[in-house]
Amino acid sequence: MEPTKDANGVAWCTGSGYAIRRTALEAVGGWPVGSLEEGVYTSSLLLGFGWETAYCHEPLQFGIVPDTLVGHLKQRTRWTVGTFQTAIKLNFCLYGRLVRRMSVCARLSATVSAMDVLFKIFLPIALSSIPVVLISGGQLVAFTSYTQLRWKTRLCFASLILRRLNEYISFIPSGYRLAHRDTVAQIWMAPFHGLAVIRGFLLPSRLGGQAMGFSSSGSIKSMINERDPKSRAPLFRRLKTVLWDYGLWVHLSYAVFLLLVILHSTFHGIISNGDFHARLMYLFTHAFWPPMLWLLALTASLTPIRYAICPPDMPDREELLDRHSKAGIARPMEHWKKKRYSKKTFWLELQLSGITLYVTAIFLGSFFV
Numbered sequence: 001m002e003p004t005k006d007a008n009g010v011a012w013c014t015g016s017g018y019a020i021r022r023t024a025l026e027a028v029g030g031w032p033v034g035s036l037e038e039g040v041y042t043s044s045l046l047l048g049f050g051w052e053t054a055y056c057h058e059p060l061q062f063g064i065v066p067d068t069l070v071g072h073l074k075q076r077t078r079w080t081v082g083t084f085q086t087a088i089k090l091n092f093c094l095y096g097r098l099v100r101r102m103s104v105c106a107r108l109s110a111t112v113s114a115m116d117v118l119f120k121i122f123l124p125i126a127l128s129s130i131p132v133v134l135i136s137g138g139q140l141v142a143f144t145s146y147t148q149l150r151w152k153t154r155l156c157f158a159s160l161i162l163r164r165l166n167e168y169i170s171f172i173p174s175g176y177r178l179a180h181r182d183t184v185a186q187i188w189m190a191p192f193h194g195l196a197v198i199r200g201f202l203l204p205s206r207l208g209g210q211a212m213g214f215s216s217s218g219s220i221k222s223m224i225n226e227r228d229p230k231s232r233a234p235l236f237r238r239l240k241t242v243l244w245d246y247g248l249w250v251h252l253s254y255a256v257f258l259l260l261v262i263l264h265s266t267f268h269g270i271i272s273n274g275d276f277h278a279r280l281m282y283l284f285t286h287a288f289w290p291p292m293l294w295l296l297a298l299t300a301s302l303t304p305i306r307y308a309i310c311p312p313d314m315p316d317r318e319e320l321l322d323r324h325s326k327a328g329i330a331r332p333m334e335h336w337k338k339k340r341y342s343k344k345t346f347w348l349e350l351q352l353s354g355i356t357l358y359v360t361a362i363f364l365g366s367f368f369v
Contacts, residue, residue, distance in 0.1 A: 003173035006055035008105040012043040013053060017061030024051045037082020044090055044110060050101035057173060062332045067314055068222035070246060076189055077196040080117055084197060087114035120193035127297045131261040140289040150366040156290045157363035164356060180348055187300035191250055227314035242308040251301040258298050262287045290359040299351060
């Protein structure tokens with residue numbers, strides 16, 4: 001997202017690898033407090049006081065990211081809560097002394113970021129609507145005639161192709177694979193983001209509302225050491241911790257429910273309709289309506305479960321560094337700076353390619369059926 005924001009002059013000073021002019025920091029009153037996302041708060045104040053921000057799209061600095069599931073969950077939910085905190089403190093960057101010199105693009109970016117936080121509350125509801133509609137006997141597409149259904153099918157094809165082209169183009173700065181991984185993460189992280197926002201801003205304390213505390217990413221320890229091949233907890237304990245202690249039983253329940261509903265809908269469509277055409281129409285307007293969003297939702301919800309079962313092996317930090325024998329200075333080895341791919345890397349792309357071929361075949365078939 002940063003290259004896109006930078007192109008509009010509204011880049012954020014995120015992460016541990018940014019430099020700031022001292023006079024700019026003093027102009028906004030020093031390091032701001034009162035938000036869990038200090039990077040967003042600092043950036044918003046700089047833009048509000050008329051300073052410029054920029055994103056340097058070069059690999060100049062390599063920092064440490066959470067290497068455990070619990071660290072990832074706490075960091076990302078902290079970002080979500082902190083972003084919304086900043087928006088509230090700055091009146092969503094629409095008015096006020098602290099944002100008086102902010103550009104139109106900066107105000108729009110801040111407002112959209114805040115709205116994205118609220119959207120994360122409703123994303124799990126939207127994803128749950130698919131199995132609920134199917135299990136209640138409804139269909140995923142409404143139509144009054146076969147001509148209308150054909151045109152809806154063709155529009156689904158056009159929408160999918162345009163979206164795939166947009167992905168290939170807009171993901172160029174960050175890398176296609178990285179951007180898709182983030183898209184999947186947005187889906188399975190949505191319940192955590194939504195719950196964090198509801199607890200932090202909507203619920204009173206007597207109903208479970210609570211303010212989130214700040215914890216630096218490097219200080220969060222895992223109970224299962226899932227990435228250490230030597231001290232990694234056994235499979236049963238990893239699953240128990242992830243499913244129960246971390247709350248991922250919600251994801252497993254959703255995946256099982258969704259899969260059972262799809263199987264039930266498919267089986268019902270095959271045995272409850274007389275001729276071949278009626279069966280095909282039932283399947284097409286129910287579980288197999290393009291672009292079969294339930295398949296991506298199923299894969300995304302199982303991502304953290306798969307991670308708990310088969311986590312990656314993380315080498316010791318010293319094995320990742322090239323340390324000077326005399327000076328003691330350590331730098332990341334060139335090998336570990338590069339992107340690495342495995343068979344698991346292409347699993348999502350296999351699904352996306354399969355869905356694209358399926359929707360293309362349906363599109364071509366709409367001219368003959």
